[in-house]
Amino acid sequence: MVTVLFSEVVETSAAVGATRSRLAKVAALADLVRRMTTPAVVSFLIGVPSQGRIGAGYRTVFDIAPPPALEPSLTVDEVDAALGAYAAISGKGSAQRRVEALTSLFARATAAEQDFLRRLLTGELRQGALEGVMLDAIARAADAPGEDVRRAFMLSGSLPDTAVAALKGELGAFRLELGRPVRPMLASPAESLPAALAELGACVVEHKLDGARIQVHRSGDSVRIFTRTLREITRTVPELVALVRDLPCTSVVLDGETLALNDDGKPRPFQETMSRFGAQDERELLLSPFFFDCLHLDGEDLLDAPLSARLDALRRVAGAHVIPGVVSPSSEQAEAVLENALSAGHEGVMVKALESVYAAGRRGRSWQKVKPVHTLDLVVLGVEWGSGRRRGLLSNLHLGARDPDGGPPVMVGKTFKGLTDELLAWQTRELMALATEKNDWVVTVRPELVIEIELDGAQVSPRYPGGVALRFARVVRYRPDKDPAEADTIDAVRALLPQPTTPPDLPT
Structure with missing residues (x-):
């Protein structure tokens, strides 16, 4: 098998970024995945070193500038090994040895490869929206059913591992494993509660809490708890354990x-709940769990069982900790659940088809969320310096929606409304740490932070690339529990356009 050159990854990444065609992106990625000899190919293509964050700081990476090589010679395996060795350097004199190791790697790279490495190591290549496109590319490269690939990814939580298994014809080898988190199932927005009830038929209607998603694994006395991004938080939530x-x-x-x-x-405010997830030890603020699904119970995997069976198992094991709701409600009962949820301070309700199996990946229609106001989870692309009492603080946010075809986020509006003094100070610190370009007016940032925005709707606008703009947007909160791959798409924004004035062909 021919070793893949690092330059091929760089060229493929550039080709994917240069086209808006999903089919072209899938074809380019599939061609390289089909020939890969190491899962690091997939890691690099989605913008993440196979080792994760390796501790290379922004300044260090951009200060290293040896003359570039004239011809490409580095292989993917060599780059992956060099980054692994860099991450392992520690002890006295480690800072200098790390600089020397990185300089040695950059000296063997061409100018294009050096640029790719800088963006890879600083997170500027990370593009969660590419995840769905990569899954399609893996399916195409391995000539495997897309649903099988998505299921394997749900169970493994790793695109590189999924790609390796697909190429070997071993997608079926992945099983639910106690202690290894499963990628969470997601919901789609509903037009209204009556519409969701009519579409789903036999269903459960339950409270949609203003909390943080958790996944709990227990085997005997061993308990592990994960966030929706699969980050383990067991040590910081002893009361849940x-x-x-x-x-x-x-x-x-x-x-x-x-x-x-x-x-x-x-x-209590969402930020207070999230503060526990980042804590180094237990705090006085106690968390209460509310469970809505059971994926495994006493040796039996339930992923493929209908929701009705999973709810039976949930009630047997979780008792009083089951989220409030009603199974097979009448329309009047469903409305009462919504009213009760709102009066209790929650966001709305979830409506879930009782025959649905547990499936992560693309947002399906078998789970739908009903909220009384329009909200979108968007990505922060940049921010303008404030004036007046906000002088010296980053204030007016540039907001982007996810491109479902794996391109960069599409800008759909700006807002400075809803920001408290505390939040202004926090976002100034956080966004400056993510800055890629700065001037006296605006700071451009890596698209890593997700923010929840409340709005009155959308309107047609030639001002932004997607052809739409948010109406009366205001900040609800940042969502550190979500990554850009879970942000709402440009299609979700366009769906808020008043139907009579929707243009026949918006830019894509």
Whole structure:
């Protein structure tokens, strides 16, 4: 098998970035994936070193500038090994040895390869929206059914591992494994509660909490807890660990939400819940769990069982910790669930088809969320310096929607409304750390932060590339529990256009 040159990854990445055609992106990626000899090919193409973050700082990476090689010679394996060796350097004198190791690697790279490496190491290549395109490319490269590839990715949580298994014809080898998180199933927005009930038929209607998604794994006395991005938080939530350890079972995998409550039982601000996830030890603020799905119970995997069966298992094991809701409600009962959720301080309700299996990946229609106001999860692309009392703070946010075909986020508007003094100070610190370009007016940032925006709708606008703009957008909160791959798409923004004035052919 021919070794893949690093330059081929660089050229393929450039080709994918240069086209807006999803089919062309898939074809270019599939061609290289089909010939790959190491899963690092997939890692590099989605903009993440196979080792994850290796500790190369922005200044260090851009200060290293040896003369570039004239011809490409580096292989993907050599680059991957060099980055692994860099990450392993520690101890006295490690800073200098790291600079020397990185300089040696850059000296063997061409100018285009050096540029790619800089963006890879600083996170500027990371593009979560490319995930869906890569899954299609893996399916095409391996001549495998797309659903099989997505299921393997749901269970493995790793695109490189999924690609290797697909090329070997071993997608079926992935199983739910206690202690290894499963990628979460997602919901689509509903037009309205009556519309969701009519579309889904037999369903459950349950509270949509203003909390943080968690996934709980228990095997005997061992308990592990993960966020929706599959980050482990077990050590910082001992009260949840103790609760799960006391459930009447020997093994279980539960999907749910957790949040901090006031004395009256209403949710505390979302940021307070999220502060526990980043804590180094237990805080006084206690979290309460509410579970809505059971993926495994006492040796039986339930991913392929209908939701009705999973709910039966959930009620047996989680008891009082099951999220409030009604199975097979009448329209009046469903409306009452929505009213109760809103009066309790929650976001709205979820409507889920009882025959649906648990499937991660593309947002399907078998789970739908109903909220009384329009909100979108968008990506921060840049921010303008404030004036007046906001002078010296980053204020007016540039907002982008996800391109479902794997391109960069599409700008759809700006807003400075809804920002508290505390949030202004926080976003100034965070966005400056993500800055890629700065001037006296605007700071451009890596598209890594997701923010929830409330809006009155959308309108046709030639001002932005997507042909649409947000109406009366205001900040609700940042969503550190989400990554850009989970942001709403430009199609979701366009769906908010008033139907009578929707143009026949918006730019794509």
